[in-house]
Amino acid sequence: MARSNRVGRILRHVLSLSIAPAAVACGIDTEGFSVVTCGSDRDLSDVRTAEELDFMQLVSIDEGGPSEEPRVVATFGTKCGSASNVAMCEAAIAAATSAQGFRLGQCVDFCPRHILVTNKGDEVEVLETKEAVLDLIRPIDTAVEAVLAAELAEYHVSCNDADEGGVRASGSGFDVLGTRYTEICDPIVRELYLLRINADGNVQEIESEVIESESGACIGRRPAGLARRKARGTTRVGAYLASVAHLEAASVDAFEALAAELAHHGAPRALIQRAGIARRDEVRHARVMRRLASRHGGQFRAPIVAKQAPRSLEAIALDNAVEGCVRETFGALVGMWQARAAKDPAVRRAMRRIALDEARHASLAWAIDEWIRPRLDAAARERVETERRKTLEIVEAEACAGNDPALVSTLGLPDGDAGERLARHFKVAVLALSA
Structure with a gap:
C-alpha cells in the first residue's frame, strides 16, 4: 500500500508549494460588459416585437404566495392607446391572470410566476409560457431581450x-453574465456563468466559476443517508x-x-481496524469543534443519518474516491493551512x-x-x-472562490488566491496518486 503511505508527505509538499504566491488567472473575465441597470421596475423599453404594440405589462401573479394580489413589475407604452373602448380594454388588462405563468430567474425557495400582458387596439393577450414570450421577442437583437432570454432560462442577472x-454584443448574438445556485444545502454553492444568447433565444453556457461556497464539507467524511441541515x-x-x-x-x-x-x-x-x-x-473532532462553535456563537445541530444496507464494492469505491481520496484529503491540506494561518490561537491548536x-x-x-x-x-x-x-474539478472551483473574509481572518481558511494555489498543486498530486 505504497500510495497510502505517501499521502502525508505529499500533502506537506503541496502545502509548501502553495505558500509561495503565483500569478494564475482564476475566473471569468467580466471586462467589456455593460451593467444591467434597473431600479424598482424592469426595463421593457428596448423590447422589439414583429408587430408594433400599444402596451406591454409584466406581472408577477404570486409574488409573495398564492393569496397575494398580482403585482405589476414593468410596463412600456400607452395602455389602450388606440382602443375604441378604452374602459373595456383597461378592465381586461387589470383582470389578466393565469393558472400557469413562467419563471424569471432561478427558483430556490418560493417561486413567483409571471405573465406578460400585451395590448394592441382593443385586443388584450396574456402570454403565460416562456415559449410564448420568446416567440414574441424573436429575433433577439437587443441587450434587454438577451437578458430576458437568460432569465427565462432560469439564470439570475443582477x-x-x-x-x-x-x-455585451457578441457576433450576431449577445453574451450575458448570470448566476445560479448549483447546490442549496451544505455546501451552498452559487456560480457565475458566461452565457451566449443567439437570435433564436437559445442559451449556451460558455464558462462558469464558483463565486460563493458556504461549505464545511471538506472536513470529515459524509456518510450515505445524511440528512441536509443548514448550520x-x-x-x-x-x-x-x-x-x-x-x-x-x-x-462518526x-x-x-x-x-x-x-x-x-x-x-x-x-x-477495518483503521476505520474504527x-x-x-x-468523536473527538466533533467535541472540539462544538466547543469552538459555541465560543463564536454557533449552534450545533446533531446529524441525522438514515441506516443503509451494505453497499456493493463499486458503490464503496465511488464514495471513497469522492469523500476520501479527494474531499477528505483536501480537507487535511486545508487543516494544515489553518494550523498556520488562523488568528484564533484555539483554532490553530x-x-x-x-x-x-x-x-x-x-x-x-x-x-x-x-x-x-x-x-x-x-x-x-x-x-x-x-x-x-470530476470531484477534483469541483473542489478546485470551490477553492478558487475563496471564503468569507471573517473565516479567512479568524479561522485561517484560504482566500481565493491561496485556495487556487492549494487546489492546483493538490490536483497534480491526486492525479499522480491515482495513476
Missing part, C-alpha cells in the same frame, strides 16, 4: 452589479464552525458504516491535531482504494476514476 450581471449561529464564524462540528459528528457514522462494510466484503483486518480508529478520532488525524484518514482512503481497485472490472474502475476527476 442589476447594477458589474461582477454578477452584464451584457446556524449568531456570527458567520460560529455558523461555519457549527457546520464543521455537524459534519465531524456525521463522520460514516466510519462506523465503512468498518462494517469492509468486514462484510472481507477486507483485511488492518483496514478513524471513528474514534471523529485544534487544527494542528485534527489535520494530522485527517491526513491519516486520507491515507486510509487511498489504502481502501488500493485494495478495492483490483476487485473491480475495467468499466467500474473507469467510473470510479471519472468521479474522482
Whole structure:
C-alpha cells in the first residue's frame, strides 16, 4: 500500500508549494460588459416585437404566495392607446391572470410566476409560457431581450452589479453574465456563468466559476443517508464552525458504516481496524469543534443519518474516491493551512491535531482504494476514476472562490488566491496518486 503511505508527505509538499504566491488567472473575465441597470421596475423599453404594440405589462401573479394580489413589475407604452373602448380594454388588462405563468430567474425557495400582458387596439393577450414570450421577442437583437432570454432560462442577472450581471454584443448574438445556485444545502454553492444568447433565444453556457461556497464539507467524511441541515449561529464564524462540528459528528457514522462494510466484503483486518480508529478520532473532532462553535456563537445541530444496507464494492469505491481520496484529503491540506494561518490561537491548536488525524484518514482512503481497485472490472474502475476527476474539478472551483473574509481572518481558511494555489498543486498530486 505504497500510495497510502505517501499521502502525508505529499500533502506537506503541496502545502509548501502553495505558500509561495503565483500569478494564475482564476475566473471569468467580466471586462467589456455593460451593467444591467434597473431600479424598482424592469426595463421593457428596448423590447422589439414583429408587430408594433400599444402596451406591454409584466406581472408577477404570486409574488409573495398564492393569496397575494398580482403585482405589476414593468410596463412600456400607452395602455389602450388606440382602443375604441378604452374602459373595456383597461378592465381586461387589470383582470389578466393565469393558472400557469413562467419563471424569471432561478427558483430556490418560493417561486413567483409571471405573465406578460400585451395590448394592441382593443385586443388584450396574456402570454403565460416562456415559449410564448420568446416567440414574441424573436429575433433577439437587443441587450434587454438577451437578458430576458437568460432569465427565462432560469439564470439570475443582477442589476447594477458589474461582477454578477452584464451584457455585451457578441457576433450576431449577445453574451450575458448570470448566476445560479448549483447546490442549496451544505455546501451552498452559487456560480457565475458566461452565457451566449443567439437570435433564436437559445442559451449556451460558455464558462462558469464558483463565486460563493458556504461549505464545511471538506472536513470529515459524509456518510450515505445524511440528512441536509443548514448550520446556524449568531456570527458567520460560529455558523461555519457549527457546520464543521455537524459534519465531524456525521463522520462518526460514516466510519462506523465503512468498518462494517469492509468486514462484510472481507477486507483485511488492518483496514477495518483503521476505520474504527478513524471513528474514534471523529468523536473527538466533533467535541472540539462544538466547543469552538459555541465560543463564536454557533449552534450545533446533531446529524441525522438514515441506516443503509451494505453497499456493493463499486458503490464503496465511488464514495471513497469522492469523500476520501479527494474531499477528505483536501480537507487535511486545508487543516494544515489553518494550523498556520488562523488568528484564533484555539483554532490553530485544534487544527494542528485534527489535520494530522485527517491526513491519516486520507491515507486510509487511498489504502481502501488500493485494495478495492483490483476487485473491480475495467468499466467500474473507469467510473470510479471519472468521479474522482470530476470531484477534483469541483473542489478546485470551490477553492478558487475563496471564503468569507471573517473565516479567512479568524479561522485561517484560504482566500481565493491561496485556495487556487492549494487546489492546483493538490490536483497534480491526486492525479499522480491515482495513476
